[in-house]
Amino acid sequence: MKYSSSKENYLKAIFHLQEEDGIVTTNELAAALQTRAASVTDMLKKLKTQKLLLYEKYKGFKLTLEGRKVALQIIRKHRLWEFFLVTKLNFGWDEVHEIAEELEHISSKKLIDRMDEFLGFPKTDPHGDPIPDSTGKVTLVKQVDLLNLPLNTVAEVSGIGDQSPEMLDLLNHKNIQLGSKLEIRKKFSFDNSIEIKIKNHPAITVSENVAKKIFAKYDE
Amino acid sequence: MKYSSSKENYLKAIFHLQEEDGIVTTNELAAALQTRAASVTDMLKKLKTQKLLLYEKYKGFKLTLEGRKVALQIIRKHRLWEFFLVTKLNFGWDEVHEIAEELEHISSKKLIDRMDEFLGFPKTDPHGDPIPDSTGKVTLVKQVDLLNLPLNTVAEVSGIGDQSPEMLDLLNHKNIQLGSKLEIRKKFSFDNSIEIKIKNHPAITVSENVAKKIFAKYDE
């Protein structure tokens, strides 16, 4: 089945909001898609007709198994394209999202499976988010945020929980990137900020709000 | 300026028909785009409003300089993507057209320029058609069709003038591909068919209609 770019964007947004909130509301979805609540309601009805969504008016909605499956395929495409852009075309990890937002709607399944192979079947995208395999399965990546990383333990940055331009800008300026090796030198209990030493860089301090959005993996 | 996929397809089709016929008609364009003459007229008006087309009703139409420029950028993207699919993702040259038909509408200029660089600035696509550079300039490739290739002269297949699935199927079965080294062994004046010897393959015969659609370059 082939769906319009607009429908695909809705399915993806519902999936993401469902993941974090459990339940999704019309207004939330409208905000996420930068559209109006009325437009959302219109689309919900269409998605229901196509059996991609369970929806009873005023009662809320959630993806059907089929809707979930479609959403995961779009996410797979989005993240593989991002990986391609960063690793093969030397894009910065903070400039690939917009382009992937278009590329994720290219329909050929064969194309994306070949791309996956070409890239060596990567497990996470440049933002540390997991890439579903061709059947839609996601390998959970075990990671802790920096607030929960033990002192003086070398860890590798594996994900960022906030991909806003503001956050990416901050990370760029502090030389924090995916794959960076770092350790916590000190935790300030006054404001929960932490001092970080990144390999080959002077020590820096980041706030609690930043620290809890940076994920890393380390050997125990 | 950003144009819809539909508009881009129209501009590209007009450009191609203009190239071969000089003048393009409403019906021709409708046939090329698999749509109706009435739809074409509708779109011609819109393209005129956007100054991409010179158009007076019942009098014919042709691209403006701006329309031509846009068309060349779409063609550049189409051919670079085809090259990528064949050389990096191991697609057959007969299965890339459809996918490129979608990819050509991805808007990022930076993406396509990075891709061009990644591919080593190729001059022709997998069908032998020239790839415009980032300013829209095309390097003319000097080539003759097989009917005009001298006897017993080794030449390299550099282009195919008909990319229909039927033609591509025939070429596949006869082991003729881009880059094939071949020479004409005999020309049958009865029906203008020719006997071809392709390196590492037994001699084969192709009809006049096929021969005139195969282009090759050779040293004089």
Added chain:
DNA sequence: ATATTTTTTTAGATTTGTCTAAATTTTATT
């Protein structure tokens, strides 16, 4: 338990791209 506020849905338009059927213009034929 009412009243108020917030959320969601409907009603009715609008834009883009397409279609069929009919009208108009151009081109070809007697």
Added chain:
DNA sequence: AATAAAATTTAGACAAATCTAAAAAAATAT
């Protein structure tokens, strides 16, 4: 030159995706 045929355009309709404003339902506060 008149007529027939072909090409092109217009008129009017439709589907998809969006919008604003109004109505309806649900949640919250008094």
